[in-house]
Amino acid sequence: KYNVDLIWVGARTTVNPFAVQALADSLKGTDIPVLVKNPINPDVELWIGAMERLNKAGVRKLGAIHRGFSSAKESKYRNAPNWRIFIELRRRCEGLPIICDPSHLCGTREFIPAVSQKALDLLFDGLMIESHINPDVALSDSKQQFTPEDLGKVLAELKVRHPAIEDENFIHAVENKRIRLDEIDESIVELLAERMAIGRTIGEMKREKGIALLQPAQWKKTVEKRTREGIARGMDEHFMLRIFQYIHEESLRQQETMLAGDK
Numbered sequence: 001k002y003n004v005d006l007i008w009v010g011a012r013t014t015v016n017p018f019a020v021q022a023l024a025d026s027l028k029g030t031d032i033p034v035l036v037k038n039p040i041n042p043d044v045e046l047w048i049g050a051m052e053r054l055n056k057a058g059v060r061k062l063g064a065i066h067r068g069f070s071s072a073k074e075s076k077y078r079n080a081p082n083w084r085i086f087i088e089l090r091r092r093c094e095g096l097p098i099i100c101d102p103s104h105l106c107g108t109r110e111f112i113p114a115v116s117q118k119a120l121d122l123l124f125d126g127l128m129i130e131s132h133i134n135p136d137v138a139l140s141d142s143k144q145q146f147t148p149e150d151l152g153k154v155l156a157e158l159k160v161r162h163p164a165i166e167d168e169n170f171i172h173a174v175e176n177k178r179i180r181l182d183e184i185d186e187s188i189v190e191l192l193a194e195r196m197a198i199g200r201t202i203g204e205m206k207r208e209k210g211i212a213l214l215q216p217a218q219w220k221k222t223v224e225k226r227t228r229e230g231i232a233r234g235m236d237e238h239f240m241l242r243i244f245q246y247i248h249e250e251s252l253r254q255q256e257t258m259l260a261g262d263k
Contacts, residue, residue: 033061048089066101068080076111227244
């Protein structure tokens with residue numbers, strides 16, 4: 001009706017399925033590109049769900065915008081990057097154009113160059129960086145804007161990485177490393193299966209003695225010890241914590257399922 005060239009769905013709209021559905025219904029029969037920002041909370045299902053609603057309404061020119069996620073943890077960024085959410089979206093929606101919005105992610109221009117480079121290294125399809133002729137007098141978000149001149153300098157410093165290379169020696173060397181990674185991954189799965197089997201046995205022993213499945217003191221001791229060991233080997237504290245939280249949750253789930261089957 002008004003010859004709009006493109007629609008941009010904001011993060012606070014994406015998080016609301018009812019609002020997205022209303023938008024999808026209004027766009028039926030149109031062929032306009034729609035860019036969907038990630039929801040405020042780190043939920044890839046909600047993000048994909050919003051695009052699926054639009055796609056079912058006939059919108060075919062879809063793209064995603066990564067602008068970071070809200071977090072209760074302190075961060076130098078306005079919105080936590082949570083790159084793993086983008087990586088999962090890329091895995092599940094192959095071919096979907098995904099643009100990074102470093103301006104809203106960072107909240108301050110100081111961090112935008114590094115985040116922009118990170119996005120290019122992760123093979124985002126583009127960047128959305130805010131610019132203003134005089135950021136100091138901008139009515140909003142002045143701290144995350146560059147002057148056109150400074151933006152040009154930022155862009156000139158960015159390096160575009162290639163998704164692949166034709167150097168046979170390099171390809172051979174990487175493939176050898178990947179073979180070893182596959183072997184390690186297979187061992188990890190086997191060890192996890194063995195750990196779960198032992199956990200189920202312990203669960204049976206707890207049931208026989210009338211002991212609760214969750215043992216907070218033992219869990220605290222385990223996760224603290226393994227986290228320290230991971231840190232000593234150069235791994236991130238939160239990474240180690242998440243890994244063992246997932247392992248512990250799955251172990252409890254299997255024990256609960258086993259005990260439920262015995263009733």
